Amino acid sequence: MSEEGFILTQGVDADITGVRSAYTTTEGGYRAVMSAEKLLPAAKELVGLLDEPVFFFLELPESDDEEDGEYGVYYLDNCTLPVAQAILERYGELLTQDGITRFGFGSHTTEEEVYFTDYQMADIYCPGNTAAAKVLEKAGLERTDSLVTLWDNISEDAPGICMRVELNGETTADIVENLRGEGMYKADNS
Helix, strand or coil: CCCCCCCCCCCEECCCCCCCCEEEECCCEEEEECCHHHHHHHHHHHHCCCCCCEEEEEEEECCCCHHHCCEEEEEEEEECHHHHHHHHHHHHHHHHHCCCCEEEEEECCCCCEEEEEHHHEEEEECCCCCHHHHHHHHCCCEECCCCCCHHHHCCCCCCCEECCCCECCECHHHHHHHHHCCCCEECCCC
16 A cells, blocks of 8 residues: 555556556546545446436456457446446446456447546546546545556566456456346447
């Protein structure tokens, strides 16, 4: 743990020197890095800002060799906000603790999107919407012009590691199977 109290998720091992929960503005919204305990509460609040209907998406490694960089993308379309919140209630801990899964939610009507990526980062695409900044500040993230992320500390001498996590006998791959009956499908990459 760093002096600012930055905590790694179960699925991430990296040098946290100089990293703190913070966000910066981008051309389309915000980019954030969050300590483990802030990820799920922030996700729930940010998803609540999206206009219905929303979609849920998961990016999972295509092979057991997670280092090959090939991801399959899975979608569950036309969700209400209560359904999106139910997904986070049921799977949020697993999604935020897993180091190799990327996930998010987006609005079918406004194109706004919340995307949680590698090394405890989030990209919030919401041009002109300042409500997301208020959510990030409420979650305890500091606004900065020079965001320091875990990626900044990764080098040959200090490699970062992202790992698959199993919680209560489930992995993120089980989410796809569990939601297939609700309409979750794999995107066609062609």
